[in-house]
Amino acid sequence: MQKTVDSAMVSSPVVDFSIHTNTTAEHVVVAVVGLGYVGLPTAVALRQAGHRIVGIDVSARRLDAIRRGEVELLSEECEALSRHLEGDGFVLTEQMQALDAADVVLVCVPTPIDQQLQPDPRILREACAAVVRHARPGQTLVLTSTTYVGTTRELLVQPLARRGLDVGEDVFVAFSPERIDPGVEGHEQLGTPRVMGGVTEACAERAEAVLAHTCKHVHRVSSPEAAEMVKLYENTFRAVNIALAFEMAEACQAYQLDPVEVTDGAATKPYGFLAHYPSAGVGGHCIGVDPYYLLGPLRERGRPALLAEEALRKVSGRPRHIAWRAHELLTRSGRPLKDARVLLVGASYKPGVADTREAPAVEIIERLRAEGAHVDYYDPLVPSLTIDGDTLHGVRVDLRGDGPNIGRGETVKVGSYDLAILATLHPGHDYGWIARCPAVLDCTYRTPGGKTRYLP
Numbered sequence: 001m002q003k004t005v006d007s008a009m010v011s012s013p014v015v016d017f018s019i020h021t022n023t024t025a026e027h028v029v030v031a032v033v034g035l036g037y038v039g040l041p042t043a044v045a046l047r048q049a050g051h052r053i054v055g056i057d058v059s060a061r062r063l064d065a066i067r068r069g070e071v072e073l074l075s076e077e078c079e080a081l082s083r084h085l086e087g088d089g090f091v092l093t094e095q096m097q098a099l100d101a102a103d104v105v106l107v108c109v110p111t112p113i114d115q116q117l118q119p120d121p122r123i124l125r126e127a128c129a130a131v132v133r134h135a136r137p138g139q140t141l142v143l144t145s146t147t148y149v150g151t152t153r154e155l156l157v158q159p160l161a162r163r164g165l166d167v168g169e170d171v172f173v174a175f176s177p178e179r180i181d182p183g184v185e186g187h188e189q190l191g192t193p194r195v196m197g198g199v200t201e202a203c204a205e206r207a208e209a210v211l212a213h214t215c216k217h218v219h220r221v222s223s224p225e226a227a228e229m230v231k232l233y234e235n236t237f238r239a240v241n242i243a244l245a246f247e248m249a250e251a252c253q254a255y256q257l258d259p260v261e262v263t264d265g266a267a268t269k270p271y272g273f274l275a276h277y278p279s280a281g282v283g284g285h286c287i288g289v290d291p292y293y294l295l296g297p298l299r300e301r302g303r304p305a306l307l308a309e310e311a312l313r314k315v316s317g318r319p320r321h322i323a324w325r326a327h328e329l330l331t332r333s334g335r336p337l338k339d340a341r342v343l344l345v346g347a348s349y350k351p352g353v354a355d356t357r358e359a360p361a362v363e364i365i366e367r368l369r370a371e372g373a374h375v376d377y378y379d380p381l382v383p384s385l386t387i388d389g390d391t392l393h394g395v396r397v398d399l400r401g402d403g404p405n406i407g408r409g410e411t412v413k414v415g416s417y418d419l420a421i422l423a424t425l426h427p428g429h430d431y432g433w434i435a436r437c438p439a440v441l442d443c444t445y446r447t448p449g450g451k452t453r454y455l456p
Protein backbone atom coordinates (compact mmCIF):
# COMPACT_ATOMS: atom_id res chain seq x y z
CA MET A 1 0.00 0.00 0.00
CA GLN A 2 1.26 3.47 -0.88
CA LYS A 3 2.07 5.53 2.24
CA THR A 4 0.68 9.04 2.60
CA VAL A 5 3.26 11.60 3.61
CA ASP A 6 2.07 15.14 3.98
CA SER A 7 3.41 17.43 1.39
CA ALA A 8 5.50 20.02 3.23
CA MET A 9 8.48 18.03 2.01
CA VAL A 10 10.63 18.25 -1.06
CA SER A 11 9.88 21.21 -3.23
CA SER A 12 12.61 22.51 -5.51
CA PRO A 13 15.90 22.25 -3.64
CA VAL A 14 17.67 25.56 -2.94
CA VAL A 15 20.96 23.68 -2.92
CA ASP A 16 22.10 22.20 -6.16
CA PHE A 17 23.24 18.79 -4.89
CA SER A 18 21.71 15.74 -6.46
CA ILE A 19 19.42 14.17 -3.88
CA HIS A 20 20.75 10.95 -2.41
CA THR A 21 18.40 8.44 -0.90
CA ASN A 22 20.80 5.84 0.42
CA THR A 23 22.17 7.19 3.74
CA THR A 24 24.47 4.21 4.18
CA ALA A 25 26.42 5.25 1.07
CA GLU A 26 29.95 6.26 1.93
CA HIS A 27 29.59 9.93 1.05
CA VAL A 28 26.30 11.68 1.60
CA VAL A 29 24.89 15.19 1.82
CA VAL A 30 24.85 16.36 5.43
CA ALA A 31 22.91 19.42 6.56
CA VAL A 32 24.20 20.97 9.77
CA VAL A 33 21.57 23.19 11.40
CA GLY A 34 23.27 25.77 13.65
CA LEU A 35 26.89 26.64 12.82
CA GLY A 36 28.16 27.72 16.22
CA TYR A 37 30.88 26.37 18.50
CA VAL A 38 29.58 22.83 17.91
CA GLY A 39 28.02 22.83 14.45
CA LEU A 40 30.86 24.48 12.54
CA PRO A 41 33.73 22.17 13.52
CA THR A 42 31.37 19.23 13.05
CA ALA A 43 30.59 20.42 9.52
CA VAL A 44 34.31 20.85 8.76
CA ALA A 45 35.10 17.35 10.07
CA LEU A 46 32.36 15.83 7.93
CA ARG A 47 33.52 17.69 4.83
CA GLN A 48 37.09 16.51 5.52
CA ALA A 49 35.67 12.98 5.54
CA GLY A 50 34.28 13.53 2.03
CA HIS A 51 30.64 14.33 2.74
CA ARG A 52 29.03 17.31 1.09
CA ILE A 53 27.81 19.91 3.53
CA VAL A 54 24.81 22.21 3.64
CA GLY A 55 25.52 24.57 6.54
CA ILE A 56 22.31 26.27 7.72
CA ASP A 57 22.23 29.13 10.20
CA VAL A 58 19.51 31.72 10.86
CA SER A 59 22.13 34.40 11.52
CA ALA A 60 23.36 36.17 8.39
CA ARG A 61 26.04 37.76 10.58
CA ARG A 62 27.34 34.35 11.63
CA LEU A 63 27.38 33.13 8.02
CA ASP A 64 29.35 36.22 6.96
CA ALA A 65 31.84 35.68 9.79
CA ILE A 66 32.25 32.06 8.64
CA ARG A 67 32.83 33.20 5.05
CA ARG A 68 35.49 35.65 6.30
CA GLY A 69 37.08 32.92 8.45
CA GLU A 70 36.51 34.99 11.60
CA VAL A 71 35.51 32.00 13.72
CA GLU A 72 36.66 30.19 16.83
CA LEU A 73 38.19 27.15 15.09
CA LEU A 74 41.60 25.58 15.52
CA SER A 75 44.01 26.95 12.89
CA GLU A 76 44.03 23.73 10.84
CA GLU A 77 40.19 23.65 10.88
CA CYS A 78 40.17 27.29 9.71
CA GLU A 79 42.44 26.47 6.78
CA ALA A 80 40.30 23.45 5.88
CA LEU A 81 37.15 25.59 6.08
CA SER A 82 38.44 28.23 3.68
CA ARG A 83 39.61 25.53 1.25
CA HIS A 84 36.21 23.82 1.36
CA LEU A 85 34.28 27.07 0.97
CA GLU A 86 36.18 27.73 -2.25
CA GLY A 87 35.04 24.36 -3.61
CA ASP A 88 31.47 23.31 -4.35
CA GLY A 89 30.98 20.77 -1.57
CA PHE A 90 30.33 23.16 1.32
CA VAL A 91 27.34 25.46 0.97
CA LEU A 92 26.25 28.09 3.51
CA THR A 93 22.65 29.28 3.66
CA GLU A 94 20.00 30.84 5.88
CA GLN A 95 17.25 28.86 4.14
CA MET A 96 15.72 25.87 5.88
CA GLN A 97 14.47 24.70 2.50
CA ALA A 98 18.05 23.60 1.86
CA LEU A 99 17.25 20.66 4.16
CA ASP A 100 15.57 19.10 1.15
CA ALA A 101 19.00 18.30 -0.29
CA ALA A 102 20.20 16.40 2.76
CA ASP A 103 20.55 12.69 3.40
CA VAL A 104 21.55 13.37 6.98
CA VAL A 105 20.56 16.31 9.20
CA LEU A 106 22.47 17.24 12.37
CA VAL A 107 20.74 19.72 14.70
CA CYS A 108 23.29 21.78 16.69
CA VAL A 109 21.32 24.84 17.88
CA PRO A 110 21.64 26.51 21.31
CA THR A 111 19.67 25.36 24.36
CA PRO A 112 19.78 28.26 26.83
CA ILE A 113 18.09 28.82 30.18
CA ASP A 114 15.89 31.79 31.09
CA GLN A 115 16.25 34.38 33.88
CA GLN A 116 14.58 31.95 36.30
CA LEU A 117 17.18 29.28 35.41
CA GLN A 118 14.54 27.21 33.64
CA PRO A 119 15.26 25.45 30.31
CA ASP A 120 14.29 27.61 27.35
CA PRO A 121 14.02 25.15 24.42
CA ARG A 122 12.24 27.55 22.05
CA ILE A 123 15.15 27.71 19.57
CA LEU A 124 15.43 23.93 19.57
CA ARG A 125 11.67 23.52 19.07
CA GLU A 126 11.73 25.87 16.11
CA ALA A 127 14.72 24.14 14.52
CA CYS A 128 13.22 20.66 15.01
CA ALA A 129 9.87 21.82 13.62
CA ALA A 130 11.65 22.97 10.45
CA VAL A 131 13.57 19.70 10.22
CA VAL A 132 10.31 17.74 10.55
CA ARG A 133 8.58 19.94 7.95
CA HIS A 134 11.33 19.19 5.42
CA ALA A 135 11.90 15.54 6.33
CA ARG A 136 11.62 13.06 3.50
CA PRO A 137 11.87 9.27 3.34
CA GLY A 138 15.45 8.00 3.57
CA GLN A 139 16.76 10.84 5.74
CA THR A 140 18.66 10.34 8.98
CA LEU A 141 18.07 13.03 11.62
CA VAL A 142 20.42 13.42 14.56
CA LEU A 143 19.81 15.80 17.44
CA THR A 144 23.07 16.89 19.13
CA SER A 145 22.03 19.89 21.28
CA THR A 146 22.14 19.27 25.03
CA THR A 147 18.54 18.93 26.19
CA TYR A 148 16.02 17.36 28.59
CA VAL A 149 15.27 13.65 28.58
CA GLY A 150 12.50 12.89 26.11
CA THR A 151 13.24 15.72 23.66
CA THR A 152 14.15 13.54 20.67
CA ARG A 153 10.88 11.65 20.87
CA GLU A 154 8.80 14.77 21.61
CA LEU A 155 10.29 17.10 18.98
CA LEU A 156 11.20 14.65 16.22
CA VAL A 157 9.72 11.15 16.49
CA GLN A 158 6.12 12.14 17.34
CA PRO A 159 5.79 15.04 14.88
CA LEU A 160 7.32 12.85 12.13
CA ALA A 161 4.70 10.20 12.89
CA ARG A 162 1.99 12.88 12.62
CA ARG A 163 3.34 13.59 9.13
CA GLY A 164 2.99 9.92 8.27
CA LEU A 165 6.72 9.14 8.49
CA ASP A 166 7.54 6.04 10.55
CA VAL A 167 10.82 6.34 12.42
CA GLY A 168 12.98 3.29 11.79
CA GLU A 169 11.18 2.57 8.50
CA ASP A 170 10.87 5.81 6.53
CA VAL A 171 13.23 8.10 8.43
CA PHE A 172 15.94 7.40 10.97
CA VAL A 173 16.36 9.36 14.21
CA ALA A 174 19.03 9.41 16.92
CA PHE A 175 20.35 11.60 19.71
CA SER A 176 24.10 12.10 20.06
CA PRO A 177 25.36 14.86 22.35
CA GLU A 178 28.47 16.89 21.63
CA ARG A 179 31.49 16.92 23.98
CA ILE A 180 33.62 19.66 22.43
CA ASP A 181 35.87 21.37 24.99
CA PRO A 182 36.89 24.64 23.31
CA GLY A 183 40.47 25.79 23.83
CA VAL A 184 41.68 22.65 25.59
CA GLU A 185 44.45 20.79 23.80
CA GLY A 186 44.01 17.04 23.83
CA HIS A 187 40.21 17.33 24.04
CA GLU A 188 39.65 17.86 20.31
CA GLN A 189 36.35 16.64 18.87
CA LEU A 190 38.01 14.07 16.58
CA GLY A 191 39.94 12.51 19.45
CA THR A 192 36.93 12.18 21.78
CA PRO A 193 34.46 9.28 21.85
CA ARG A 194 30.83 10.14 21.27
CA VAL A 195 27.67 8.63 22.77
CA MET A 196 24.65 7.90 20.56
CA GLY A 197 21.22 6.37 21.06
CA GLY A 198 19.02 5.53 18.09
CA VAL A 199 15.24 5.13 18.21
CA THR A 200 15.68 1.70 16.54
CA GLU A 201 18.66 -0.45 15.58
CA ALA A 202 18.42 0.80 11.98
CA CYS A 203 18.42 4.41 13.24
CA ALA A 204 21.55 3.75 15.31
CA GLU A 205 23.34 2.11 12.40
CA ARG A 206 22.66 5.00 10.04
CA ALA A 207 23.55 7.66 12.59
CA GLU A 208 26.77 5.86 13.51
CA ALA A 209 27.87 5.65 9.87
CA VAL A 210 28.04 9.46 9.73
CA LEU A 211 28.96 10.34 13.32
CA ALA A 212 31.98 8.02 13.15
CA HIS A 213 33.64 10.75 11.05
CA THR A 214 33.29 13.34 13.83
CA CYS A 215 34.87 11.46 16.74
CA LYS A 216 37.24 8.79 17.99
CA HIS A 217 34.54 6.16 18.21
CA VAL A 218 30.79 5.98 18.69
CA HIS A 219 29.54 4.42 21.92
CA ARG A 220 25.99 3.22 21.42
CA VAL A 221 23.43 3.32 24.21
CA SER A 222 20.02 1.70 24.03
CA SER A 223 17.83 4.75 23.36
CA PRO A 224 17.83 8.49 22.65
CA GLU A 225 16.66 9.02 26.24
CA ALA A 226 19.75 7.23 27.62
CA ALA A 227 21.99 9.39 25.40
CA GLU A 228 20.17 12.57 26.52
CA MET A 229 20.68 11.55 30.15
CA VAL A 230 24.39 10.74 29.58
CA LYS A 231 25.08 14.34 28.59
CA LEU A 232 23.09 15.77 31.51
CA TYR A 233 24.87 13.43 33.93
CA GLU A 234 28.31 14.42 32.57
CA ASN A 235 27.75 18.12 33.03
CA THR A 236 25.90 17.80 36.34
CA PHE A 237 28.86 15.69 37.54
CA ARG A 238 31.18 18.57 36.56
CA ALA A 239 29.02 21.17 38.28
CA VAL A 240 28.77 19.16 41.51
CA ASN A 241 32.53 18.58 41.58
CA ILE A 242 33.26 22.24 40.87
CA ALA A 243 30.97 23.23 43.75
CA LEU A 244 32.89 20.78 45.95
CA ALA A 245 36.19 22.32 44.77
CA PHE A 246 34.91 25.75 45.92
CA GLU A 247 33.94 24.27 49.28
CA MET A 248 37.28 22.47 49.68
CA ALA A 249 39.13 25.70 48.85
CA GLU A 250 37.30 27.35 51.76
CA ALA A 251 38.09 24.34 53.97
CA CYS A 252 41.80 24.56 53.02
CA GLN A 253 41.80 28.26 53.86
CA ALA A 254 40.45 27.46 57.33
CA TYR A 255 43.71 25.52 57.85
CA GLN A 256 45.89 27.94 55.83
CA LEU A 257 46.50 25.27 53.23
CA ASP A 258 46.91 25.72 49.48
CA PRO A 259 43.90 24.07 47.72
CA VAL A 260 45.87 23.52 44.50
CA GLU A 261 48.62 21.67 46.39
CA VAL A 262 46.01 19.59 48.21
CA THR A 263 44.09 18.80 45.00
CA ASP A 264 47.31 17.89 43.16
CA GLY A 265 48.19 15.60 46.05
CA ALA A 266 44.79 13.89 45.93
CA ALA A 267 45.07 13.57 42.14
CA THR A 268 48.10 11.29 42.49
CA LYS A 269 45.63 8.56 43.51
CA PRO A 270 45.31 6.49 40.36
CA TYR A 271 41.63 5.64 40.88
CA GLY A 272 38.51 7.07 42.51
CA PHE A 273 39.51 10.76 42.37
CA LEU A 274 39.14 13.30 39.57
CA ALA A 275 40.81 16.67 40.13
CA HIS A 276 38.65 19.81 40.03
CA TYR A 277 40.20 23.17 40.94
CA PRO A 278 38.63 26.29 42.46
CA SER A 279 38.20 29.38 40.28
CA ALA A 280 36.18 32.60 39.93
CA GLY A 281 33.20 30.54 38.73
CA VAL A 282 31.99 28.68 35.66
CA GLY A 283 30.97 30.14 32.32
CA GLY A 284 30.30 29.22 28.71
CA HIS A 285 27.34 27.38 27.36
CA CYS A 286 27.59 24.14 29.33
CA ILE A 287 28.36 23.59 33.01
CA GLY A 288 26.35 26.50 34.38
CA VAL A 289 23.44 25.86 31.98
CA ASP A 290 22.98 22.19 31.05
CA PRO A 291 22.23 20.81 34.55
CA TYR A 292 19.05 22.92 34.63
CA TYR A 293 17.76 20.76 31.75
CA LEU A 294 17.84 17.92 34.30
CA LEU A 295 16.88 19.75 37.50
CA GLY A 296 13.80 21.64 36.24
CA PRO A 297 12.07 18.62 34.68
CA LEU A 298 12.92 16.44 37.70
CA ARG A 299 11.31 18.97 40.02
CA GLU A 300 8.22 19.02 37.78
CA ARG A 301 8.03 15.25 38.19
CA GLY A 302 8.19 15.61 41.98
CA ARG A 303 11.69 14.06 42.07
CA PRO A 304 14.01 16.99 42.85
CA ALA A 305 17.76 16.27 42.74
CA LEU A 306 18.62 18.09 45.96
CA LEU A 307 22.39 17.57 46.01
CA ALA A 308 22.77 18.79 42.43
CA GLU A 309 20.43 21.74 43.09
CA GLU A 310 22.55 22.83 46.06
CA ALA A 311 25.73 22.46 43.97
CA LEU A 312 24.25 24.61 41.22
CA ARG A 313 23.36 27.29 43.80
CA LYS A 314 26.98 27.26 44.95
CA VAL A 315 28.28 27.43 41.39
CA SER A 316 25.94 30.21 40.26
CA GLY A 317 26.63 32.21 43.45
CA ARG A 318 30.40 32.15 42.98
CA PRO A 319 30.81 35.47 41.08
CA ARG A 320 28.59 37.15 43.70
CA HIS A 321 30.91 35.73 46.38
CA ILE A 322 34.00 37.07 44.57
CA ALA A 323 32.44 40.54 44.25
CA TRP A 324 31.51 40.46 47.94
CA ARG A 325 35.08 39.41 48.86
CA ALA A 326 36.50 42.31 46.81
CA HIS A 327 34.09 44.63 48.59
CA GLU A 328 35.22 43.30 51.96
CA LEU A 329 38.95 43.63 51.17
CA LEU A 330 38.60 47.17 49.87
CA THR A 331 36.48 48.29 52.80
CA ARG A 332 38.94 46.74 55.20
CA SER A 333 41.78 48.65 53.57
CA GLY A 334 39.87 51.90 54.06
CA ARG A 335 38.76 52.25 50.42
CA PRO A 336 34.97 52.23 50.00
CA LEU A 337 33.86 50.65 46.74
CA LYS A 338 32.49 53.89 45.36
CA ASP A 339 36.01 55.39 45.39
CA ALA A 340 37.87 52.22 44.43
CA ARG A 341 39.76 51.42 41.23
CA VAL A 342 39.64 47.74 40.35
CA LEU A 343 41.41 45.85 37.54
CA LEU A 344 39.70 42.61 36.52
CA VAL A 345 42.22 40.29 34.84
CA GLY A 346 40.71 37.78 32.39
CA ALA A 347 37.23 38.44 31.00
CA SER A 348 36.72 35.15 29.16
CA TYR A 349 35.28 32.18 31.00
CA LYS A 350 38.33 29.94 30.81
CA PRO A 351 41.99 29.97 29.81
CA GLY A 352 42.78 29.85 26.10
CA VAL A 353 39.38 30.99 24.79
CA ALA A 354 38.00 34.42 23.91
CA ASP A 355 34.42 33.42 24.76
CA THR A 356 32.80 35.64 27.42
CA ARG A 357 29.36 33.98 27.44
CA GLU A 358 28.19 33.56 31.04
CA ALA A 359 31.76 34.41 32.13
CA PRO A 360 32.03 35.01 35.89
CA ALA A 361 34.15 38.11 35.16
CA VAL A 362 31.13 39.78 33.54
CA GLU A 363 28.97 39.40 36.65
CA ILE A 364 31.83 40.46 38.94
CA ILE A 365 32.37 43.63 36.90
CA GLU A 366 28.60 44.34 36.82
CA ARG A 367 28.30 43.99 40.59
CA LEU A 368 31.32 46.16 41.40
CA ARG A 369 30.24 48.85 38.95
CA ALA A 370 26.74 48.81 40.44
CA GLU A 371 28.36 49.64 43.81
CA GLY A 372 30.12 52.62 42.21
CA ALA A 373 33.62 51.16 41.72
CA HIS A 374 35.66 52.14 38.66
CA VAL A 375 36.42 48.80 36.98
CA ASP A 376 38.78 48.21 34.05
CA TYR A 377 39.59 44.85 32.59
CA TYR A 378 42.62 43.29 30.96
CA ASP A 379 42.35 40.28 28.68
CA PRO A 380 44.71 39.73 25.75
CA LEU A 381 42.03 37.66 23.94
CA VAL A 382 39.04 39.97 24.54
CA PRO A 383 39.41 43.44 22.96
CA SER A 384 35.99 44.67 24.13
CA LEU A 385 33.13 43.66 26.37
CA THR A 386 29.54 44.83 26.69
CA ILE A 387 28.42 45.37 30.27
CA ASP A 388 24.94 46.75 31.05
CA GLY A 389 24.78 48.21 27.53
CA ASP A 390 28.20 49.93 27.83
CA THR A 391 31.10 48.85 25.66
CA LEU A 392 34.28 48.53 27.69
CA HIS A 393 37.63 48.26 25.93
CA GLY A 394 40.30 46.11 27.51
CA VAL A 395 43.14 48.20 28.91
CA ARG A 396 46.76 47.82 27.91
CA VAL A 397 49.16 47.31 30.72
CA ASP A 398 52.16 49.64 30.85
CA LEU A 399 55.24 47.39 30.95
CA ARG A 400 58.24 49.68 30.46
CA GLY A 401 56.21 51.41 27.78
CA ASP A 402 55.82 48.30 25.56
CA GLY A 403 52.95 46.47 27.12
CA PRO A 404 50.75 43.93 25.37
CA ASN A 405 48.84 45.62 22.61
CA ILE A 406 45.20 44.69 23.02
CA GLY A 407 41.96 46.45 22.23
CA ARG A 408 41.54 50.20 21.98
CA GLY A 409 41.56 50.81 25.69
CA GLU A 410 43.93 53.19 27.40
CA THR A 411 47.36 52.15 28.65
CA VAL A 412 47.30 51.93 32.42
CA LYS A 413 49.76 51.72 35.28
CA VAL A 414 48.97 48.73 37.44
CA GLY A 415 50.08 50.57 40.57
CA SER A 416 47.07 52.87 40.18
CA TYR A 417 44.56 50.13 41.09
CA ASP A 418 43.44 49.46 44.64
CA LEU A 419 42.75 45.84 43.80
CA ALA A 420 43.40 43.45 40.90
CA ILE A 421 41.06 40.45 40.66
CA LEU A 422 42.57 37.50 38.77
CA ALA A 423 39.73 35.61 37.09
CA THR A 424 41.29 33.96 34.00
CA LEU A 425 44.94 33.80 32.90
CA HIS A 426 45.62 32.65 29.34
CA PRO A 427 48.52 30.35 28.47
CA GLY A 428 51.39 31.89 26.48
CA HIS A 429 50.91 35.44 27.82
CA ASP A 430 53.20 37.32 30.18
CA TYR A 431 51.51 38.16 33.47
CA GLY A 432 54.76 39.04 35.30
CA TRP A 433 53.39 42.57 35.83
CA ILE A 434 50.85 41.24 38.34
CA ALA A 435 53.65 41.20 40.94
CA ARG A 436 53.61 45.03 40.77
CA CYS A 437 49.93 45.32 41.74
CA PRO A 438 49.49 46.64 45.28
CA ALA A 439 46.74 44.10 46.15
CA VAL A 440 45.61 40.99 44.30
CA LEU A 441 42.57 38.78 44.84
CA ASP A 442 43.78 35.57 43.20
CA CYS A 443 40.76 33.53 42.09
CA THR A 444 43.11 31.22 40.13
CA TYR A 445 44.87 30.22 43.36
CA ARG A 446 47.99 29.81 41.23
CA THR A 447 50.02 33.04 41.27
CA PRO A 448 52.27 34.61 43.86
CA GLY A 449 49.89 37.60 43.67
CA GLY A 450 51.03 41.21 43.95
CA LYS A 451 52.51 43.14 46.88
CA THR A 452 49.68 41.62 48.90
CA ARG A 453 47.83 38.43 47.92
CA TYR A 454 44.32 37.45 48.97
CA LEU A 455 42.22 34.41 48.16
CA PRO A 456 38.44 34.33 47.61
Ligand SMILES: NC(=O)c1ccc[n+]([C@@H]2O[C@H](COP(=O)([O-])OP(=O)(O)OC[C@H]3O[C@@H](n4cnc5c(N)ncnc54)[C@H](O)[C@@H]3O)[C@@H](O)[C@H]2O)c1
Nearest residue numbers: 034035036037038057058059108109110111127145146178
Ligand atom coordinates in the same frame (compact mmCIF):
# COMPACT_ATOMS: atom_id res chain seq x y z
N1 LIG B 1 29.93 25.34 23.12
C1 LIG B 1 30.31 24.21 23.71
O1 LIG B 1 31.41 24.11 24.23
C2 LIG B 1 29.37 23.01 23.74
C3 LIG B 1 29.90 21.76 24.09
C4 LIG B 1 29.08 20.66 24.10
C5 LIG B 1 27.72 20.80 23.79
N2 LIG B 1 27.21 22.02 23.48
C6 LIG B 1 25.79 22.12 23.15
O2 LIG B 1 25.66 22.23 21.75
C7 LIG B 1 24.52 23.04 21.40
C8 LIG B 1 24.95 24.19 20.51
O3 LIG B 1 25.82 24.99 21.25
P1 LIG B 1 26.84 26.03 20.58
O4 LIG B 1 27.80 26.39 21.66
O5 LIG B 1 27.36 25.50 19.28
O6 LIG B 1 25.85 27.24 20.30
P2 LIG B 1 26.21 28.62 19.56
O7 LIG B 1 25.40 29.66 20.19
O8 LIG B 1 27.70 28.78 19.46
O9 LIG B 1 25.73 28.38 18.06
C9 LIG B 1 24.48 28.03 17.68
C10 LIG B 1 24.21 28.55 16.26
O10 LIG B 1 22.88 28.16 15.95
C11 LIG B 1 22.28 29.21 15.19
N3 LIG B 1 20.83 29.04 15.25
C12 LIG B 1 19.95 29.44 16.21
N4 LIG B 1 18.71 29.07 15.89
C13 LIG B 1 18.79 28.42 14.70
C14 LIG B 1 17.83 27.80 13.85
N5 LIG B 1 16.54 27.75 14.16
N6 LIG B 1 18.28 27.26 12.70
C15 LIG B 1 19.58 27.31 12.36
N7 LIG B 1 20.53 27.88 13.12
C16 LIG B 1 20.13 28.41 14.28
C17 LIG B 1 22.80 30.47 15.84
O11 LIG B 1 22.71 31.57 14.97
C18 LIG B 1 24.26 30.06 16.15
O12 LIG B 1 25.13 30.42 15.09
C19 LIG B 1 23.91 23.49 22.73
O13 LIG B 1 22.89 22.61 23.09
C20 LIG B 1 25.09 23.35 23.71
O14 LIG B 1 24.63 23.12 25.03
C21 LIG B 1 28.02 23.13 23.43
